[in-house]
Amino acid sequence: MNNNKLDKEEQEMLDAYEAGEFSSTLTPERKKFLEESARQALKKDKKISIRISGRDLTAIQRKALQEGVPYQTLVASIIHKYVSGSLYDTSANRNVNPEN
Numbered sequence: 001m002n003n004n005k006l007d008k009e010e011q012e013m014l015d016a017y018e019a020g021e022f023s024s025t026l027t028p029e030r031k032k033f034l035e036e037s038a039r040q041a042l043k044k045d046k047k048i049s050i051r052i053s054g055r056d057l058t059a060i061q062r063k064a065l066q067e068g069v070p071y072q073t074l075v076a077s078i079i080h081k082y083v084s085g086s087l088y089d090t091s092a093n094r095n096v097n098p099e100n
Contacts, residue, residue: 044076 006014016022057071064071081087 064074
């Protein structure tokens, strides 16, 4: 059971949703655009060659095995997450002001 308290506006939205008062505004054209965008984002059309330490490669392969994916897929996922901004160093202090 959810013990979260909803304010009046949140409760009204929940009631409307549960009453089926919401409907999708996704047009067929927008859906097609989003599907194609996703396809392009996931397309792997370039190869790269990198040198990494044997220790790092072994660690990546071990992690990939734990995740049940090929290690190349894991590496590609890590790179994608990093360049898209969803992967970052959590041990770094992001609130540091370089001017101080």
